[in-house]
Amino acid sequence: MPEEVAQQQGQGQQSGGADQAPPGPSQQGQGQTQPNQSQQNQSQRDDSKRKRANPRRKRTIRIVVLAVIVLAIIVTIPIYAYYSVRESTDDAQVDGHLVPISARISGTIISVLVNDNQPIRAGQELVRLDPADYQVALSQAQASLVSSEATTSESQENVPITTINTTSSVSTSDTQVDQAQASVVSAQQAVDAARARLTSANAALAQKQANRVKAQKDLVRFKDLVEKDEISKQDYDGAVAAADANDADVDSARADVVEAQHNLEQAGAELQVSKARLATAVVQQRQSEQVRARQQAVSVARYKQAQATVLQRRADLQQAQLNVSYTILKASVDGVVSRKNAEPGMQVAAGQQIMALVPLDDVWVTANFKETQLKKMRVGQSVQIEVDTYGSSRKYRGHVDSIAAASGARFSLLPPENATGNYVKVVQRVPVKIVLEPGENRDHLLLPGMSVTPTVLLNSGTDNAS
Numbered sequence: 001m002p003e004e005v006a007q008q009q010g011q012g013q014q015s016g017g018a019d020q021a022p023p024g025p026s027q028q029g030q031g032q033t034q035p036n037q038s039q040q041n042q043s044q045r046d047d048s049k050r051k052r053a054n055p056r057r058k059r060t061i062r063i064v065v066l067a068v069i070v071l072a073i074i075v076t077i078p079i080y081a082y083y084s085v086r087e088s089t090d091d092a093q094v095d096g097h098l099v100p101i102s103a104r105i106s107g108t109i110i111s112v113l114v115n116d117n118q119p120i121r122a123g124q125e126l127v128r129l130d131p132a133d134y135q136v137a138l139s140q141a142q143a144s145l146v147s148s149e150a151t152t153s154e155s156q157e158n159v160p161i162t163t164i165n166t167t168s169s170v171s172t173s174d175t176q177v178d179q180a181q182a183s184v185v186s187a188q189q190a191v192d193a194a195r196a197r198l199t200s201a202n203a204a205l206a207q208k209q210a211n212r213v214k215a216q217k218d219l220v221r222f223k224d225l226v227e228k229d230e231i232s233k234q235d236y237d238g239a240v241a242a243a244d245a246n247d248a249d250v251d252s253a254r255a256d257v258v259e260a261q262h263n264l265e266q267a268g269a270e271l272q273v274s275k276a277r278l279a280t281a282v283v284q285q286r287q288s289e290q291v292r293a294r295q296q297a298v299s300v301a302r303y304k305q306a307q308a309t310v311l312q313r314r315a316d317l318q319q320a321q322l323n324v325s326y327t328i329l330k331a332s333v334d335g336v337v338s339r340k341n342a343e344p345g346m347q348v349a350a351g352q353q354i355m356a357l358v359p360l361d362d363v364w365v366t367a368n369f370k371e372t373q374l375k376k377m378r379v380g381q382s383v384q385i386e387v388d389t390y391g392s393s394r395k396y397r398g399h400v401d402s403i404a405a406a407s408g409a410r411f412s413l414l415p416p417e418n419a420t421g422n423y424v425k426v427v428q429r430v431p432v433k434i435v436l437e438p439g440e441n442r443d444h445l446l447l448p449g450m451s452v453t454p455t456v457l458l459n460s461g462t463d464n465a466s
Contacts, residue, residue: 087377088455091429092367094387096448099333099357101126103348104326105134111344118337120357123330127342127354131327138320145313152306155299162299166292173285180278187271194267198260205253212246219243335359360444365398365434367454368408370427379403382460383434388451396446400456401435432456 107129114126222239335357342354385396407428
């Protein structure tokens with residue numbers, strides 16, 4: 001290279017000299033031979049030098065290029081080995097739970113016991129509401145429960161009383177039925193006896209009528225005989241007396257028949273009355289049994305209703321007790337108070353959020369890696385986390401906990417529709433949850449929302465997956 005530059009300069013000087021004014025005739029004739037010869041000699045010497053320098057210069061260039069290539073390979077291999085097993089992104093931030101503190105009942109705030117950014121413990125009181133209205137409701141619920149329990153006790157006592165009363169009524173009806181049945185049997189027996197007496201009276205009447213007919217015939221015969229003096233007057237008088245006696249017996253037998261007929265009719269009437277009483281007693285017995293079942297069912301139903309009322313009143317009492325306890329809002333977890341929106345005297349409604357708690361013991365990193373970076377990423381791989389706030393002076397350790405089931409664009413309000421319009425392919429990002437190792441955030445310096453740069457070590461295995 002230096003020789004070529006010198007040659008070019010010499011040629012330039014020669015051409016520059018050629019551009020000068022030509023010498024005079026006398027000078028041109030004298031010096032024309034000597035310069036031409038010296039130039040030729042010089043050219044020959046330069047050519048010989050270039051021929052000797054070219055192989056050496058080429059070897060030097062080859063050695064330098066080879067050394068640069070080897071050096072580049074030596075430097076590139078560790079760099080490639082380092083970055084080929086690591087995936088990093090700056091599209092990541094610290095995430096955590098935001099626990100809302102809401103009023104479960106409506107009321108007026110009487111005191112606020114915490115301030116913004118104040119660390120608190122689980123169970124610590126945060127806000128107190130005015131409990132006066134809910135204490136009154138609690139007293140009413142207690143009184144209602146006592147009244148319902150008394151009603152239940154009364155209903156419980158009425159159940160056996162109703163059973164006894166209805167059973168007694170049924171027993172009385174059974175007794176009346178038995179008595180009516182006995183009366184029917186007795187009346188039937190009286191009818192049978194009256195019928196037998198009537199039959200006997202009729203038989204006696206027939207006999208006495210036959211005796212009277214015989215006595216009348218005897219009287220006629222004795223009259224003829226007495227007129228002929230074949231018998232004595234005394235015998236005739238006896239026959240007359242016997243005929244009169246038989247007439248009297250017939251009249252008496254007829255009276256007995258009439259009396260027996262009357263007695264039979266009276267006994268039949270009493271039998272019908274007894275049967276009617278029996279039918280009435282049977283109906284009353286059935287009604288008593290039905291009424292007993294219904295009254296017992298009504299009594300048991302009233303008792304069960306009273307029991308249900310007691311349960312309802314107990315539930316009302318428990319709700320009133322809960323409402324009184326809800327007047328004190330307590331922290332559900334350890335954390336730091338944030339977004340406090342509660343002041344004494346403020347009226348709050350049920351479900352209204354008045355502050356939030358940020359539990360710094362449970363934070364993680366959400367890293368949005370490109371889909372092309374997930375080829376070798378697995379759950380359980382170790383992660384080094386650098387926080388923008390603290391720079392490279394402090395790094396946190398963690399591991400991949402899970403990989404989202406869809407890209408972040410799928411969860412957006414308006415997901416992309418590649419099937420319509422002009423399609424432009426965009427590399428998607430998939431959220432990856434990274435959990436810190438135990439004790440890494442013991443000083444609570446990692447806050448939700450901080451920007452971080454996680455680096456996943458792809459060759460770290462999955463020992464932390466559990």
